[in-house]
Amino acid sequence: MGKMNRLTGLAALSLVVFATACSSGGNGESQGSPSASAGQSASAGQAGSASFTYVLPTQHANWLKDEKWLPIIEERTNTKLEITDAGDGSTYYSNMDLRIGGGEFPDAGIVRLAQADVYGTQGAFVDLKPVIEQHGPHIKKFMEDNPEFTNLITSSNGAIYGLIAEYPKIPEIIFYREDLFAKAGIESTPRTIDELTEALRKLKAEYGNNGQFYPLTGRDQFMKFTEAFLAKDAIKDGKVNGIYENGKGFDLYSPNFKKQVEWFRLLYAEKLIDPEWVAGTETEESWQTKMLNGQGAVSYDYYTRPVLFMENGGKQNDPDFSMTALPYLKDIEGGQSKATPMFPRFYTDRVMVVNAKSSDKAADIIKFLDYLYTDEGQELVTYGVEGESFEVVGGEKQYTLEYSVQTLKPIGEQKWNFLNNHLTFPKPVDSEAFYKWNDQLVRDYALTLFTDEYVDDLPILKYSTQQLQDRANLLAGVKGPLQAGLVDFVTGKRDMSDWETFLQEMETAKYKEVVAIDQAAWEAMSH
Template identity: 25%
Template sequence: MKNTVKKMNMFVIVLLCGIVMIACSNSSDDTSDSSEGNSSDSSDIEVTAVINAQTLDMEEIPYINDITEEAGVNVDWTLVRSGWEEQKNPILSSGDIPDVFISAIADEDIATYESLFLPLNDLIEDHAPNIQRMFDEMPEIKELATSYDGQIYGLPAVIPHRPESISVPMINREWLDNLGLEAPTTLDELYDVLKAFKEDDPNQNGQADEVPFDFNTNIGQWGLLEMIGAFGNYTYSFSDNLLTVKDGEFIFLPKTEDYKQLIEFMNKLYEEELLNQEVITQDWSQFNSRSKDTNAATVGFTFGWSIEQRVGQWKDQYEILTPVAVDNSTTPLWMADPVALKTQVNRAVVSSNTENPEKVIEWLDGFYSEEASAQGYYGSFDIGIEEQDGEYVVLTPPEGVTEDSWKWTNSLVDNGLMYISSELDQKIVPPPSISERLEHDQMLSEYYPEEQNILPKLNFSPEERNELSIIRNDLANLVDIKWAEWLSEGGIEQEWDSYLEELNNMGLERFKEIYQTAYDNYQE
């Protein structure tokens, strides 16, 4: 009996040991799976990127795959090709955001939802040598990326082959030659040329289809304020077209005497049908088709990013027009902002809840290497660009595809992350259209404002930013209503004083005070 009990006890002990060993084995397996899962999770990055409608999926772009593979991460991409502004606030308000946003978040979003985003200062210093090199070599870029509280929430990008101005003035040289005219240099001469363009059939097709002068409905870029420099005092700001600075003083352009005189001149042109009669109501498509999609060149004088972009098939008829002045005694100005034109801010922001911020910043840092940056604007090696004898040569696109379309298909372009240093910019051989645009930029450079008269990007507290937004919205609404009314119907002289009073009642002085303080702080 005792032996039987002993055998049973031994059996129970062996059984229990087996159970324990199995349990231990299972526990060990669970930890391994969990560890592998955590390891996998820690290298998984969720990214939402706002991209151009033409751009390929990220998995189809070789240089992006190379960056991802080198960093040892797996990227789960959500790509937004349209409608982001409508989607953005509900996503941010929910607090459930991806690890990284690319080209999706603005300063205002960071100010409003600051707790959602991770300060990157220490991570950059410890884990992002390429980004740190950019900041060391170009401290002005670091300053642009730094928020009011001294933190860096968004990574900037420095892009290649950028002109200093976003716009060029152009005139139809063939029309001038057909009519025996010289290029105008003053507003009075411009008036005479435009009148001839209207009356004397300069395109020689026997039809009254000429539009002597046309500009974008937007008051700023490619619009009305392109000519504010004719009076020799101001140019509009790239960051906010209604604003500028001169001799240390913040200026609201639609309150200036120059603005008033410019509107009066434009009203004269409009009344005599020397300015496009649909200039106030046309949309972007109409603005472009009128100068491109015609059986003959129909626009005499206009503004655009480049001659080719603006007038398409008729580009060989046009030349750069030296900025016109109010009179022969005035040296005109033309808008420029070299830092803003080559710099994109907030190209990437990181969630404050990301599980492995070090891995995320290391992945993002890969975009800023020389090779990745060279591919980031024009496309991957052997597709958009190639290495030749120590240079990077932009490749010709396939037949029937434009240079612009090819780069937007194969890279993130302006939406991407990159650091094109001055040295690298010289090593990248641009395509012909870009070379021409840079040459045109040089032709205008003597008319660019001095650096101290270019309004920089300024920092504001969330409270100030909110106050500015409310006031600016009211100011801009009034400005938009009145410039369109005065240009088409006249009356600015009679209504000017009441207009200024209304601007002040809307908070213009407070608006200027906040900006002036921020500008003074920037100068310090």
């Protein structure tokens, strides 16, 4: 009993560290840099001839206030910034609707792309296109070099009502217990679905006698490895295949997806996959506990998980505990499969707009943002200050701060942040530098695996407000029956001979109507 309580505590600690590592600032801090130490708190800003108020989700606002580079930017751009917040998640965007409708939107803030388009065409936001033309040369250059970005931010009337934040390329990873593989006699890492299946069988034979060991386990949606079956949702030759989730979903009507379901059915029948994961009853805490105490050996989840397991319970529970990433498998045709980033490169929930009532400040706001697109501004938000947070060795910038020490610095303390997956301002992101500002283990596999050889960048769909509403309503009626049906097939409650009948049921549930909305969105963007 004591052991399980300890494991539960470790799992809870891992949750805290995970939230901090994925969400907190990249936390470097040292004394003695005049430029860095000159700034007061980010919310107070620097005295300057320009100023503006800026609203964004509460969590991100708190991080931004702690950014050690922000006072330096304020000083260099002669700008004073006042940061405000308005909740998190869907609550935040609902609050933006209310603030815009009630005339209480600040000078600038973050909205969804659809909100930017709708309210912008109604006159609520400044058309930034002429402002960028006159005051944002580096933003303009970025737009010219990235036509997808320009297409996304340009409304049907030709105006630009907001700038989208770029996101680093971060796919989920397959990871495994190296020590359990070695003890089970698995001498080489699996490279195909068949080899993975055989490895799971060996693991089950070695550790499955107590009935509580399932080699493949996880949390959330169990339908992973879709890239290896060549069954991802996609846009091919102008046609949307499957409900489009930027490659994170699947094409229900693909024959290869049926093969994937059959593979999971085999895993379930041979007790190679955690039944709680398949049933949807696995919690994050129970999954973590299983991975920590050896009840699971392979999983597919967030890119920092191996380090978090290693540092938060793994070694304490088992001195031999060793975990790392598995290269993405070959696909069923023998080629290299490609994973999909968790979020698209240009994240349409992160769009900065300028209040039309603050049009007199638009030029200053764009000048402020334009600095973030310069080489100097990029160096500051990506590496910090030379001599304080990085040094140049052999012509390359290297961080001098210890990542593992910095990441747990508390909210409310100024710090360097080089985890540029945070929402701060719309600005370019250096993905390679993002990987480098991580634990050594993550750095090693991210720099190897998060490349064009292993990861796809897929098109981003831009929806109208009506399309978003219709799509959400339809999905509410589709996802339940879809998930339940897949679980029935995998668990053997339903025979695979019923597959065509199931597809007809999904048509009745209006699966294809969701795809039709995605198709319409793609065609509108393509013309």
